[in-house]
Amino acid sequence: MSDGIINLTLENESNIINVDNIIREINLSISDITGENIFNILSSDNLNTVNILEAPNETLSIISVEETGVVIITLAEGVSGPIGPQGIQGIQGIQGIQGNIGPQGIQGIQGEVGLTGPQGIQGIQGIQGEKGDKGDQGIQGEKGDKGDQGIQGIQGIQGDKGDKGDQGIQGIQGIQGEKGDKGDKGDMGDGDVIGPSSSTDKAIVRFNSTTGKLLQNSLATIDDNGSVNIPTGQSYKINNVAITTANIADSSGYRYCTDAEKVIIGNTSNTNSGDNATNTQYSSLVSNASHTGDVTGSTGLTIANKAVTLAKMDDIATSTIIGRVSALTGVPEALTAANVRTIINVADGANNYSHPTGDGNLHVPANSTTNSGKVLTAGASAGTYTWETPTEEEELVGIINNINKVFTTSVSFLENSTHVFINGLKQRRNIDYIETGDTEITFSEAPNTSGFPDYLSILYIRKIE
DSSP: OBTTEEEEEEOTTOOEEEOOTTOOEEEEEEOSOOSOEEEEEEOOTTOOEEEEEEOOTTEEEEEEEOEESEEEEEEEESOOOOOOOOOOOEEOOOOOOOOOOOOOOOOOOOOOOOOOOOOOOOOOOOOOOOOOOOOOOOOOOOOOOOOOOOOOOOOOOOOOOOOOOOOOOOOOOOOOOOOOOOOOOOOOOTTOOBOOSOOOTTBOOEEOSSSSSBEEOOSOEEOTTOOEEOOTTOOOEETTEEOOGGGSOOOSSOOOOOHHHHHHHTOOSSSOOSTTOOOTTTGGGOOOOOBOSSEEBSSSOEEOTTOSOGGGSOOOOTTOEEEOOSSSSOOOEEEOHHHHHHHHTOOTTOOOOOOOOSTTSOOOOOOTTTOTTOEEEEBSSTTOEEEEOOOOOEEOBSOOSSSOOEEEOSSOBOTTOOEEEETTEEOOBTTTEEEEETTEEEESSOOOOSSSOOOEEEEOOBOBO
């Protein structure tokens, strides 16, 4: 356009043209006209001249200008007469109703999957959960090692004298001789012991002096049952030192106590009503030592969390699980394989998982190192999947001779997946061509060989058999 002059080409499908206010003259080229056609040019008051430069042969052109400013061009078959004088511009007509939206175009082939983005920044750590409930009391620890041997006790009292031996056989009595004169008193022989003229029954015999020949009586006695008795006010001694409570060692079955303590133990005055009950007579004798180690405390003993190790638990048999099958809450138990299967509701022998088979339950085929950039493609049969390279542009195979309309592809394609191009211009499926097989395309008009032969190409999704 220059100096308010515009050159236009009118076709059958364009019969309403809007012209700006600055247009004064229009030069028209009219082509592809069949039958009678009317073209409306919506213009402003500035439009003065409409020239028809080109028109089909034997076409009558009638130009009229309405008062509304609408230029009406009527084209009909026949010889065009001379152009009449320009009529008064008509009033601009009302704009026509907007046409319907055309059909949606075919969806393009999906592009390749983009590269994986970098990993996001790690989120902030969540708030710590509340402290859990106190766990059950741990299993009792193993029995401690045996203690050292206690101090040797006092030597027991000597046992009773053994029974007298049997009397020897009496010899044959000799003939009694005449009584002789009394002889002199002989010397005391070795080993002879002389006792007192009298003694206390059951008294313990003592030596008198150091000669080893003289015996004397004593106040200590031994009865027939072996019990030793000493006079009141006297005491047992070790190395001439009187024996006290400090010299008597406690044992697993015995413990020393005083007479006063005996009274407390034997108390029947109802001032103590149970173990560790308050009793003014013995409360001062009871103390609770503080314990250390895994078990701590003085009165109420506790076990610290995570203090009892597995090594301190009782031994269990091989292939045993700790749990409980008995009713209600209670002591942990060693579970057998049958107990465990009952708890988790699994039958005996149900230890091998079998993955379901058939379409919908199959694994993705192995990727290996040769399938980079390929896509997983379903085959025509249920449960068949392969890695395939997306099909790129391929030239259709066939003779281009203005007659042949049938062309083929190198491999099979999926139905309604083709996109055919002639010299780069996309053709309309089911209008410009149809799919007459899974490797065959048939055009509605034969490709052209005039000048340069048409170049036929196709894009499609490969069909997996």
